[in-house]
Amino acid sequence: MPPPVAPPLAGTLVPWYAVAARDLPWRRPGTTPWGVMVSEFMLQQTPVARVEPVWLRWMADWPTPSALAAAPRADVLRAWGKLGYPRRALRLHEAAATIATVHDDIVPADVDALEALPGVGSYTARAVAAFGYGRRCAVVDTNVRRVVARAVHGAGDAGPARVRADLADVEALLPADEAEAATFSIAMMELGATVCTARTPRCAACPVRERCAWLAAGAPTYDGPRRAPQAFAGTDRQVRGRLLDVLRGATGPVDRAALDRAWADAAQRDRCLDSLLVDGLAEQLDDGRFALPA
DNA sequence: AAATCGTGGTC
DNA sequence: TGACCAAGATT
Numbered sequence: 072m073p074p075p076v077a078p079p080l081a082g083t084l085v086p087w088y089a090v091a092a093r094d095l096p097w098r099r100p101g102t103t104p105w106g107v108m109v110s111e112f113m114l115q116q117t118p119v120a121r122v123e124p125v126w127l128r129w130m131a132d133w134p135t136p137s138a139l140a141a142a143p144r145a146d147v148l149r150a151w152g153k154l155g156y157p158r159r160a161l162r163l164h165e166a167a168a169t170i171a172t173v174h175d176d177i178v179p180a181d182v183d184a185l186e187a188l189p190g191v192g193s194y195t196a197r198a199v200a201a202f203g204y205g206r207r208c209a210v211v212d213t214n215v216r217r218v219v220a221r222a223v224h225g226a227g228d229a230g231p232a233r234v235r236a237d238l239a240d241v242e243a244l245l246p247a248d249e250a251e252a253a254t255f256s257i258a259m260m261e262l263g264a265t266v267c268t269a270r271t272p273r274c275a276a277c278p279v280r281e282r283c284a285w286l287a288a289g290a291p292t293y294d295g296p297r298r299a300p301q302a303f304a305g306t307d308r309q310v311r312g313r314l315l316d317v318l319r320g321a322t323g324p325v326d327r328a329a330l331d332r333a334w335a336d337a338a339q340r341d342r343c344l345d346s347l348l349v350d351g352l353a354e355q356l357d358d359g360r361f362a363l364p365a
Numbered sequence: 366a367a368a369t370c371g372t373g374g375t376c
Numbered sequence: 377t378g379a380c381c382a383a384g385a386t387t
Contacts, residue, residue: 114383115382115384116372116383116384117373118374153373155373156370156385190385190386194383210383260383269382270381298367300381303371306369307369308369308371309371350370
């Protein structure tokens with residue numbers, strides 16, 4: 072008698088997802104590929120809970136790429152609000168303009184075409200293809216990398232990203248069927264986000280616990296290299312945030328004194344203001360005042 | 366290829 | 377309380 076064969080990961084994850092998936096607005100029926108793309112931009116390094124209300128408002132205001140492209144950058148940055156990394160908002164705006172003019176206002180379904188858009192890297196391109204169009208392609212984000220590291224490789228956590236190898240790992244797990252592959256991809260991410268979490272994984276509730284290489288190995292703690300935690304207090308990132316917050320909160324242009332109040336250290340303040348101008352996140356008017364870009 | 370880029374919640 | 381973390385991309 073042949074030994075029992077464990078069902079492929081997808082066999083247990085896809086049914087689990089059908090029951091356990093969170094009801095997120097961009098997962099609801101009728102969400103367009105554009106809606107998926109907007110959600111993916113917003114979710115880059117930003118938690119779901121903070122994205123939800125902004126996404127809903129965004130899609131109501133700008134339901135198509137051309138609608139967003141027609142909006143002034145100042146409106147876009149205000150709508151982005153405090154999601155963080157506001158350059159994402161500018162890149163999404165640029166990507167929308169490209170889609171409107173080059174792709175007939177239709178979000179590309181092809182991974183390479185997607186990756187050519189500003190702000191779209193390997194993860195986002197594949198996420199849009201898979202979740203927006205149901206394509207069969209490996210989707211690798213931090214959650215998926217952690218799930219693979221544990222369930223497949225038996226490691227406590229994923230090391231530094233290795234794009235090619237990580238993609239190959241996930242390719243090997245991807246079901247042949249197109250629709251099932253897309254569901255498998257989102258299910259892997261959902262598992263990493265809600266069960267196989269970074270800090271305190273809820274292994275007792277894990278649908279894959281019987282087959283998890285990490286649990287089988289006794290849940291060894293990760294001892295590999297970690298990326299250094301990012302400092303924030305006192306960094307340029309904080310100062311830029313403060314300055315931009317002043318511009319966002321004002322109804323019109325502000326004078327330099329208003330920005331001076333946002334941060335005490337003049338040298339750092341000036342350097343950061345200059346970097347905001349360079350990034351196109353702020354503009355200086357002829358009268359010397361500052362504002363969000365037109 | 367390591368550093369940079371916001372913001373806020375959690376344990 | 378402060379380190380760590382959250383659907384990355386870019387240079």
